[in-house]
Amino acid sequence: MPSNQPQTIYLSDYKVPAYLVDTADLRFELFEDGARVHSTLAFRRNPDCQENQETGAPLQLHGDSLKLESLVLNGEAVAPSNYNVSDELLTVNQVPQHFTLQVVTWIEPQNNTRLEGLYKSAAMFCTQCEAEGFRCITYFPDRPDVMARFSTRIEADKTAYPVLLSNGNPVEQGDLSDGRHFVTWEDPFPKPAYLFALVAGDLLEKQDSFTTMSGRKVDLRMYVEPRNSEKCEYALDSLKRAMAWDEQTYGREYDLDIFMIVAVDDFNMGAMENKGLNIFNSSCVLASQETATDMAFERIESIVAHEYFHNWSGNRVTCRDWFQLSLKEGFTVFRDTQFSGDMGSATVKRIESATVLRTAQFAEDAGPMAHSVRPASYMEITNFYTLTIYVKGAEVVRMIHTLLGPDLFRKGSDLYFERHDGQAVTTDDFVKAMEDASGRDLGQFRLWYEQAGTPQLAISDEYDESAGVYHLHVKQTLPDTPGQTDKQPQHIPFALGLLGSRGEALALALSADELASGDAPQERVLELTEASHSFEFHGLSERPVSSLLRHFSAPVRVSYSWTREQLLFLMNHDSDGFNRWDAGQRLAIDVIQQMIGAPKDVTVDARLVGAFRHLISDADLDQALVAKMLVLPTVAYLAELTDGADVPAIHRARRRVLKHLAIALRDELVACYRRNIDSGPYQLGPEAVARRSLRNTALAWLLLINDEEGRSLGLGQYRDADNMTDRMGALKAFVNSGYDDDRAATLNDFYQTFQHDPQVVEQWFSVQAASRRTGQLSHIHALLEHPAFDWKNPNKIRAVIGAFAGQNLVNFHNPDGSGYQFLADQVCKLDDSNPQIAARLVSPLTRWRKFAPEYSQQMQAALMQIRDKENLSGDLYEVVYKSLA
Numbered sequence: 001m002p003s004n005q006p007q008t009i010y011l012s013d014y015k016v017p018a019y020l021v022d023t024a025d026l027r028f029e030l031f032e033d034g035a036r037v038h039s040t041l042a043f044r045r046n047p048d049c050q051e052n053q054e055t056g057a058p059l060q061l062h063g064d065s066l067k068l069e070s071l072v073l074n075g076e077a078v079a080p081s082n083y084n085v086s087d088e089l090l091t092v093n094q095v096p097q098h099f100t101l102q103v104v105t106w107i108e109p110q111n112n113t114r115l116e117g118l119y120k121s122a123a124m125f126c127t128q129c130e131a132e133g134f135r136c137i138t139y140f141p142d143r144p145d146v147m148a149r150f151s152t153r154i155e156a157d158k159t160a161y162p163v164l165l166s167n168g169n170p171v172e173q174g175d176l177s178d179g180r181h182f183v184t185w186e187d188p189f190p191k192p193a194y195l196f197a198l199v200a201g202d203l204l205e206k207q208d209s210f211t212t213m214s215g216r217k218v219d220l221r222m223y224v225e226p227r228n229s230e231k232c233e234y235a236l237d238s239l240k241r242a243m244a245w246d247e248q249t250y251g252r253e254y255d256l257d258i259f260m261i262v263a264v265d266d267f268n269m270g271a272m273e274n275k276g277l278n279i280f281n282s283s284c285v286l287a288s289q290e291t292a293t294d295m296a297f298e299r300i301e302s303i304v305a306h307e308y309f310h311n312w313s314g315n316r317v318t319c320r321d322w323f324q325l326s327l328k329e330g331f332t333v334f335r336d337t338q339f340s341g342d343m344g345s346a347t348v349k350r351i352e353s354a355t356v357l358r359t360a361q362f363a364e365d366a367g368p369m370a371h372s373v374r375p376a377s378y379m380e381i382t383n384f385y386t387l388t389i390y391v392k393g394a395e396v397v398r399m400i401h402t403l404l405g406p407d408l409f410r411k412g413s414d415l416y417f418e419r420h421d422g423q424a425v426t427t428d429d430f431v432k433a434m435e436d437a438s439g440r441d442l443g444q445f446r447l448w449y450e451q452a453g454t455p456q457l458a459i460s461d462e463y464d465e466s467a468g469v470y471h472l473h474v475k476q477t478l479p480d481t482p483g484q485t486d487k488q489p490q491h492i493p494f495a496l497g498l499l500g501s502r503g504e505a506l507a508l509a510l511s512a513d514e515l516a517s518g519d520a521p522q523e524r525v526l527e528l529t530e531a532s533h534s535f536e537f538h539g540l541s542e543r544p545v546s547s548l549l550r551h552f553s554a555p556v557r558v559s560y561s562w563t564r565e566q567l568l569f570l571m572n573h574d575s576d577g578f579n580r581w582d583a584g585q586r587l588a589i590d591v592i593q594q595m596i597g598a599p600k601d602v603t604v605d606a607r608l609v610g611a612f613r614h615l616i617s618d619a620d621l622d623q624a625l626v627a628k629m630l631v632l633p634t635v636a637y638l639a640e641l642t643d644g645a646d647v648p649a650i651h652r653a654r655r656r657v658l659k660h661l662a663i664a665l666r667d668e669l670v671a672c673y674r675r676n677i678d679s680g681p682y683q684l685g686p687e688a689v690a691r692r693s694l695r696n697t698a699l700a701w702l703l704l705i706n707d708e709e710g711r712s713l714g715l716g717q718y719r720d721a722d723n724m725t726d727r728m729g730a731l732k733a734f735v736n737s738g739y740d741d742d743r744a745a746t747l748n749d750f751y752q753t754f755q756h757d758p759q760v761v762e763q764w765f766s767v768q769a770a771s772r773r774t775g776q777l778s779h780i781h782a783l784l785e786h787p788a789f790d791w792k793n794p795n796k797i798r799a800v801i802g803a804f805a806g807q808n809l810v811n812f813h814n815p816d817g818s819g820y821q822f823l824a825d826q827v828c829k830l831d832d833s834n835p836q837i838a839a840r841l842v843s844p845l846t847r848w849r850k851f852a853p854e855y856s857q858q859m860q861a862a863l864m865q866i867r868d869k870e871n872l873s874g875d876l877y878e879v880v881y882k883s884l885a
């Protein structure tokens, strides 16, 4: 057992902090060989800490990789006998009731490859403090329930670092000797240290403004490296839309005079909601027509909104402890998906959310790292920034919204913000506010926060012709997860519709009386609370077709024995767009699964071909929905649905179906392509996005079957594209095609054209790493040797190693085990420089139990190899040990 085995931290051990910090006044001296941090902290005993009131507890401050230069208490140096410094803590044994502590630390941002705390990204200084990065800057009670008012003075060379930023408002600035200068910032809102931020660099400033609902003018500023000057507009526009939307939808107004966004190239995550100074991964904020795909634009809009929304859901009301992470993340993801739905198509957004959830979150919830939305324990909190916390957490909030309805939900959120403004609270406080505002009992509903695993609904039905009654039976089970067995039934909102034989919506009358009243609705949200329920629907003259779990009203798996005829029927007639899409997915899954290992003479069901022909040809259908319906379920999702999965076999079956469709629909695809060519200028609206998506799907299918007309359309599109969606669409189609020369030529041209743009080079890496054809191991190794690859840059690492292991499933699961071995080697290498990234990248291996034995054994062996690495980080330790357990 390695010596650095991390401690497990339990929610049940939570204790209020012994000391509170009223003010934190920081002074940073930034140099090329390091930084000196002067911190002046005003402490007092916490009146809510019984123990400390009675006896006077020692003061314990967190610290990590710090050099302590001086320690002064109430103006006097602390005697060596009165304090102690370990790797993780600074302890001062005797302290008074109130005191001021002055701490000076020396740190080395230029050598910080973990990208936690203060570090350098290219020539700029920046910070990342969530979750526990502030302790890498100075000694501090680094926990979210300690909230202080911060002031920050930054001193640096004026030529190299003309821009000096921190949270709040700038209050003073001036020149110093030796060509240095300073700026002082004050943040009037008390905040936990994880929301602290600092940026220093030679940055270009873009200005905009927003007038709030009460008429206050807020300065909006975006700071980027000068070469990115033309890539700021979309983020600033998104920000203004988000600010207006949060006022309208939640009554939330921005609270400082200035709001800043900074783009940095080296960043572990997507973005960070630091108070008044949001810091973004460049790839999640910079965009122009020529360099960003439609998907990237969509992502930027939602992340900019997400970080902005945190100003209330996260900053004004924050988390008591990190077990409550979903309090801010689940709620904020819910808010940003609502926003995106309102900005574009709510149905399309719902399809995208459900896809992530069903493909990746369900897999996480069925794997060795499964945890509840409010976990009960963790070793390394950075491993808990998971899909469960974020997207399942958002689903849980969404279910509250469904159960309460929009008006009561809004009453609940108003109460929550009002009651807890300025506080650090728990998910339970959130649910309580919803209960108090609505009068609803959410007691059983709270199990969604406590029990891990994806509920499974087994559904059956029968029709009683003589009585005209349709019976629907729903059984609910919740699988065991690590450390949790014998779970209780959860409270599940289950939206249902019934269709008649002409596709018409039928009334859902739960009793003869309701039928007689004539008031029965055409859609109902049934509330499941028991292990099993039976519902009766009256007044039905024929057997209806059920539309189950409409708009994916709960994050659950549904099993029901649909016939293919029923699925085709729902695809065509369901008034719920989500379920039309879902029926198409289920039909395709059924057809593909039938093809796995099937003999050559088994053909693809002609009804699937017919359904796709209809989708491709009928221009009157909602084209945005059609664009989604044409995307076959991914190999990742098909594998998730399979026990003992054989990925290469799944991949072959899926390809067989895809090729069959492409050959059968060849003429329709060409027609669809031509119909969707844009003549006018580039636009970003949902209609234009749908056209590009349809056209690029058609192109990809045509190139998959080596169609010569497709080839010339593709070459033309690549050459003439005035936007990245079309250029990348064509490039991707060639990369995945059998046209070897065209593939090489377009890849080469693309790199030559965009080599100076890191965001585009990332896309160039990942399109290759994710491809069956260019993503064989020898190519992946070549990409790692490419001059543009950078082991210190998380985006490049994700673009190559992450895309290979996460998206190129057929090569990753090479039966010879080479893909697993490769990932293990890279993870071990990365662990020494950036353990957070290493622990994230290893995740495809942790799912080893899902796969057929010849695969799972080799995956397990790769994990063991990582386990035995020298100096295994705590981050990787937790993931590897839990997945081998």
Ligand code: PHE
Binding pocket: 128, 130, 131, 269, 270, 271, 272, 273, 306, 307, 310, 329, 385
């Ligand atoms: N809190 C950030 C967000 O979701 C994510 C993040 C976590 C960023 C940890 C950096 C470090 O908005």
Ligand code: ZN
Binding pocket: 306, 310, 328, 329, 332
């Ligand atoms: Zn967030």
